[in-house]
Amino acid sequence: MSGDGEHAPEAPGDVDLDKPSTARIYDWYLGGTNNYAVDRHFGEQADRQFPLIKPLAMSNRQWLGRVVRAALAEGITQFLDLGSGVPTVGNVHEIAPGARVVYVDYEPVAVAHSELILERQEAGDRAGIVRADFRDPDYVLDHETTREVLDFSKPICVLMVSVLHFVGGADNVPGIIRRYRWRLAPGSWLAASHITTDDAPAEGAAQISALAESYRDTQNPAWLRDKAEFTSWFDGFELVEPGIVHLTDWRPDSPEVLFPDLEPESVRPFYWSGVGRVG
Template sequence: MTEQPDSAPRAPEGVDTEKPSAARVYDWFLGGKQNWAVDREFGKKLEQQWPLVRPGSKQNREFMNRVVRAALNAGIRQFIDLGSGVPTAGNVHEVIEAELDEDDTATVVYVDYEPVAVAHATLILEDEAATDWAGIVQADVRDARAVLRNPRTRELIDFDRPVCLMMMAVLHFFGPQDRVDEVVANYRAALAPGSWLAISQMTEGDGSGPALEGLRWFVEQYRKTSNPVWLRDRAEIEPFFGGWPLLEPGIRHLPDWRPERKLNAIEAEATPFAWCGVARKP
């Protein structure tokens, strides 16, 4: 993995590249190129305290990629990625482009509330000439009505047909005051039968020792920001699927959901700290 991009990416107009962006730091964790030195330095500080943040991020992205491929194989051609950040380094539209033939089509809606993420996403989709089938909506995912009724969402998504709705590493930003059960239920209600709901969520899981202490430090740092993190165990996550049948193999740690490769030692150490699952609307 390269330590920094070969050349600085083109900055969207009005975006501050002197302050770190959570979306761009995550992009760096994934090996993307939509980040600057200030983002990399911030990411390195987090990584020094919790070395599992990068392999954990990679596991989350690989889970998302497997979900998209599985949904495509099941015939789903509409995708909504809630809390998408910067859509690069193996994001939804890239997986679709790699998987589908030229005569097959799909649509994607990315959703993020951070102006910096939306600005980068807009520029990337324009540069990749993908704006006719992939779009970005600036909205808080807590407001399901605003997301679902946005003109860009309505332009790209037909809610009378199945949709793969993804909440990847986003629900752990919902605190007790955010009525997470109600928010997820509002999204489920909008989807047609045959739709998929995919969720990943950070957890203490069955972690232990220094890795668990590092995670608790990581969470404590985020609690001091405008995006605090809330961990949940498996029993708290299962109700988010609303009783829909879970696809095999059910709720698992990220690398254990339909794995495609073996893990190295540090990836195995990161495994207990997130849950994931996918359910299908009857």
């Protein structure tokens, strides 16, 4: 299910209330309220199909936080968050209050909510949101908001967190990544996380595969990839320690007790993660 020969659909035009959207479903997984009945209905079904989905979404969100803090520790103070979603918890500009941040999403509710948050928090000229399909790197990188907020002569951390499984094989993921990399200064980072079943127990693998099938009926069909394919996307980057690992193994910083009844190990096999540095 790698999506070879398949394109993800075009960017949504307006708010679509007939089909669930991954931005709003993910918001529901995280306990947010920026979702509609159609998204909640899908989310409830997903939760029954694969009961680890909510903790998995939360552990992905926590990984994003660890990456942002690690980038700051390396002196990177600029972030380009591609497929930033509905910012329910732990947004980059909140984790990194002094940083410059551009959010990019193509889902209208995600964009509207980001605009509201940035306005309310008076993020000013140090953070902005671009409504765009990140499969068009030139549009994103040349957008006036991107140019105003980010300084491309200095390192930028590009975040592709839990978004590439919504990009089809025919959309050419390595080509998209390359076109971002070409425009980045040395020392920049690319951070990505992606759903997988490689090391999953049979029951979990079957459940998440069935869930990926269900996403075919949403605005955002999803594809699973294996470690070899995910790793190949970092060609041309130096891998940052600890390399390509399950995201719970990427620089864990504290025991995260979010779901007290859950074995922390249970979510481990379902995501690959990695950070590459531009040399």
